[in-house]
Every structure is written in C-alpha cells, then in structure tokens.
Amino acid sequence: MAGWVLGIMGGSGLYAIDSLSDAHWVSVDTPWGKPSDELLTGTIGAVKCVFLPRHGRGHAIGPSHLNYRANIDAMKQLGVTDLLSISAVGSLTEKFAPGDFVAIDQFIDRTFAREKSFFGDGLVAHVSMADPVCPRLSTLAATAARAAGARVHEGGTYLAMEGPQFSSRAESHLYRQWGADIIGMTAMPEAKLAREAQLPYALIAMVTDYDCWRENEAPVEVESVIAQMHSNAEKARSLVENIARSLPAQREVSPIDTVLEYALITDPAARNPALLEKLKNILG
Numbered sequence: 001m002a003g004w005v006l007g008i009m010g011g012s013g014l015y016a017i018d019s020l021s022d023a024h025w026v027s028v029d030t031p032w033g034k035p036s037d038e039l040l041t042g043t044i045g046a047v048k049c050v051f052l053p054r055h056g057r058g059h060a061i062g063p064s065h066l067n068y069r070a071n072i073d074a075m076k077q078l079g080v081t082d083l084l085s086i087s088a089v090g091s092l093t094e095k096f097a098p099g100d101f102v103a104i105d106q107f108i109d110r111t112f113a114r115e116k117s118f119f120g121d122g123l124v125a126h127v128s129m130a131d132p133v134c135p136r137l138s139t140l141a142a143t144a145a146r147a148a149g150a151r152v153h154e155g156g157t158y159l160a161m162e163g164p165q166f167s168s169r170a171e172s173h174l175y176r177q178w179g180a181d182i183i184g185m186t187a188m189p190e191a192k193l194a195r196e197a198q199l200p201y202a203l204i205a206m207v208t209d210y211d212c213w214r215e216n217e218a219p220v221e222v223e224s225v226i227a228q229m230h231s232n233a234e235k236a237r238s239l240v241e242n243i244a245r246s247l248p249a250q251r252e253v254s255p256i257d258t259v260l261e262y263a264l265i266t267d268p269a270a271r272n273p274a275l276l277e278k279l280k281n282i283l284g
C-alpha cells in the first residue's frame with residue numbers, strides 16, 4: 001500500500017482549481033510532445049493533486065488536436081496514481097437532464113482521427129477495455145459529487161464522437177438507438193491511454209444540454225454549454241475537494257496498476273529499444 005496522487009483532467013469550463021495548497025503550475029515535456037498546458041500541482045489535505053486543463057487555459061486546443069498521449073504521460077511523470085476526468089457532455093436520454101452529473105461506466109468510441117495507443121512499433125500491447133472505468137475511483141467520485149450538492153447518476157454509456165462539429169439529428173437518434181446515454185468529444189482515447197498507462201480512470205460527466213434529438217428543444221450550441229458549465233463549475237470544484245479529502249489514508253493496490261503484466265505480446269528479443277525508451281514513463 002502507498003499514498004494517493006490524484007490526477008484531475010479538467011474539461012470545458014474547468015481551467016483551474018482554487019482549493020490546492022502550495023499550488024504551482026509546472027511545465028512538463030514528454031516523449032510524445034507537449035501536454036495541453038502546464039500542470040497545477042498542490043495538495044488538498046494530505047493528498048497530492050495534479051490538475052491539467054484538458055484544452056489548455058483559454059481553451060485553445062480542440063478535441064481532435066489534443067495530445068492525449070502527452071497529457072497522460074505528464075500525469076505519470078508527476079506520480080499520479082489515479083485519474084479523475086471531468087467533462088461537459090450532452091444527454092441522449094430523458095433520464096439525464098442538464099445540470100445532472102453522471103459517473104460513466106461504459107464507452108462507445110466513434111473517434112477516428114487521433115493517436116490511440118502508446119504501443120505498436122516494436123512493442124505491441126492489447127489491454128482489456130471491457131470494464132474501462134475504475135469502480136473504486138468512480139464510486140468515490142460519485143459520492144464526492146453528491147456531497148457537493150449535485151444530482152448524481154451512477155452508470156451511463158458515453159459515446160465519443162470526433163467533432164468538433166456537434167452531431168446531426170440523424171446521428172443523435174442513431175446513437176440513442178445504440179444505447180448511448182451521453183455524448184462528448186474527449187473521453188476517447190483518454191480512457192484507453194489511461195488504461196495502457198495502468199492508471200485507474202473515472203469520468204464524471206456534467207450534462208450541459210440534450211444534444212439535438214429532443215423535440216421542442218433548441219439544438220446544442222456552445223453558448224448553452226458554457227452557461228450550464230458556469231452553473232456547474234462550483235459543484236465540480238467542490239467535488240474535487242471532497243474526493244481528495246475522502247480518500248483513505250493508504251491506497252490499496254488496484255488490478256489496473258498492473259494490467260501490462262498480461263497485455264504485452266511482443267517477444268522481449270523483438271522489442272524496439274527506441275520505443276521502450278519512449279515508453280519509460282508509461283511502463284514505470
């Protein structure tokens with residue numbers, strides 16, 4: 001057992017958190033290039049926290065151009081043990097209304113223009129994504145969100161679309177038929193890369209709109225997303241503080257900490273030394 005280092009990936013509308021003591025923005029370089037921004041490190045109670053605004057401060061980087069690999073690598077370099085992602089999303093179901101928070105437990109990946117793996121060229125890995133979210137972190141996050149005053153749903157399927165345009169009505173209806181509950185543009189490949197990096201990952205989705213499937217409802221626009229985000233931001237910040245303060249003093253190991261033990265298939269003799277070097281922060 002060891003200590004927790006809580007990583008927080010802040011989505012649209014969440015570009016800093018003010019509850020960190022001894023807070024510093026730290027510049028990190030990675031073998032995959034630059035992360036979205038400097039990372040804000042500090043502590044909440046006894047827990048070290050590392051926050052990264054996913055789109056950068058000022059929201060300068062769109063979902064297709066984020067360097068997802070660098071963002072995860074930077075978290076690993078700063079010692080993050082568990083990664084909580086917070087995202088603005090659309091709802092594809094009557095069950096989830098704007099203002100609600102959803103602890104996601106499944107994904108459908110419809111993105112197609114992103115680097116999705118750390119592995120491939122001389123070191124092949126196939127990690128399981130059957131259960132893509134860490135149940136321990138997700139439950140802690142849902143409890144922390146409830147304590148922050150949010151209406152919280154545990155369980156929901158997030159469809160990751162490429163964007164940056166929002167969906168057509170036909171797409172929105174199709175995704176509903178597929179059983180998706182939530183739509184967003186960033187959780188993939190983030191969740192896949194977190195799993196490859198052996199980082200337990202959870203996602204709290206903050207519903208900002210009903211996308212464009214609902215009759216008598218204006219289709220989603222950035223303006224309505226931002227307005228909803230502003231009213232959610234305080235709860236999101238309080239969620240972060242609550243989860244950090246609720247972590248047990250010692251962190252029990254998670255099976256996700258060691259998924260690569262079963263996932264690497266390339267014969268040691270055939271492994272590419274250059275890729276191994278590039279992977280040093282990921283492999284540990």
Ligand SMILES: CSC[C@H]1O[C@H](OP(=O)(O)O)[C@H](O)[C@@H]1O
Pocket residue numbers: 010011012013054055062063086087088089163184185186187222225226
């Ligand atoms: C500003 S609306 C679309 C934008 O918001 C979401 O970002 P994030 O997941 O980082 O909160 C969505 O995925 C899009 O990138």
Ligand SMILES: Nc1ncnc2[nH]cnc12
Pocket residue numbers: 088089090091161166167183184185208209210211212220225
């Ligand atoms: N309707 C929507 N589609 C995709 N991403 C979103 N982020 C917030 N609302 C969204």
